[in-house]
Amino acid sequence: MVMTALKEEKMNKIKDEVRNCKKCELWKTRNNPVIGKGNLNAKLMFIGEAPGYHEDIKGEPFVGRAGKIFDELLESLGLKREDIYIANILKCRPPNNRNPLESEIKMCALYLDKQISIIRPKIIVTLGSFASAYILEKFGLKRQKISEMHGRMFNVSNLLGIEKIISMYHPAVATYNPNMKGVLLRDFKSIDVV
Numbered sequence: 001m002v003m004t005a006l007k008e009e010k011m012n013k014i015k016d017e018v019r020n021c022k023k024c025e026l027w028k029t030r031n032n033p034v035i036g037k038g039n040l041n042a043k044l045m046f047i048g049e050a051p052g053y054h055e056d057i058k059g060e061p062f063v064g065r066a067g068k069i070f071d072e073l074l075e076s077l078g079l080k081r082e083d084i085y086i087a088n089i090l091k092c093r094p095p096n097n098r099n100p101l102e103s104e105i106k107m108c109a110l111y112l113d114k115q116i117s118i119i120r121p122k123i124i125v126t127l128g129s130f131a132s133a134y135i136l137e138k139f140g141l142k143r144q145k146i147s148e149m150h151g152r153m154f155n156v157s158n159l160l161g162i163e164k165i166i167s168m169y170h171p172a173v174a175t176y177n178p179n180m181k182g183v184l185l186r187d188f189k190s191i192d193v194v
């Protein structure tokens with residue numbers, strides 16, 4: 001488990017960096033940064049958008065209403081939080097959950113990039129259009145509308161060993177449109193769990 005200890009050490013370093021980060025304005029209004037959580041050896045890594053109200057209070061990803069739906073989706077694959085890793089593009093909550101700014105993504109995604117290279121998952125699943133846009137571009141894929149590409153696997157080749165990228169709607173959509181739950185469940189089924 002030498003590898004895991006090394007991964008933990010690297011992740012702790014990122015945690016320290018994020019806690020002290022003032023690269024954008026969001027540190028001023030947040031309560032707690034949300035760095036990410038889960039299995040550092042996960043084959044499956046999920047990427048959300050930014051902490052919301054409950055995440056900001058607890059300092060953990062997806063613990064509010066969207067998190068409940070996320071857990072149901074995971075369960076439909078027979079998975080638990082301990083089996084996967086989950087992080088967001090932004091580590092600090094935008095006021096009133098407004099959309100991330102391009103400038104904030106640019107500043108903050110450096111931490112996500114480091115997390116991806118520590119975990120080196122086989123599959124990255126993006127949740128929502130901001131995560132999708134960032135990850136598709138990072139891996140040299142053409143950006144498309146989420147309505148056209150959700151649930152489709154894209155093969156990628158890179159030195160990190162990441163093999164597939166798949167975009168999903170953000171689980172929060174099911175909190176205001178119950179019909180979307182079915183779409184999310186169907187898309188989750190298409191994740192080729194290894």
Ligand code: URA
Nearest residue numbers: 048049050051061062
């Ligand atoms: N929405 C996100 O994108 N991330 C969270 O951690 C919670 C809600």
Ligand code: SF4
Nearest residue numbers: 021024027091092108
């Ligand atoms: Fe730093 Fe990211 Fe927080 Fe902005 S959102 S202050 S870049 S950790």
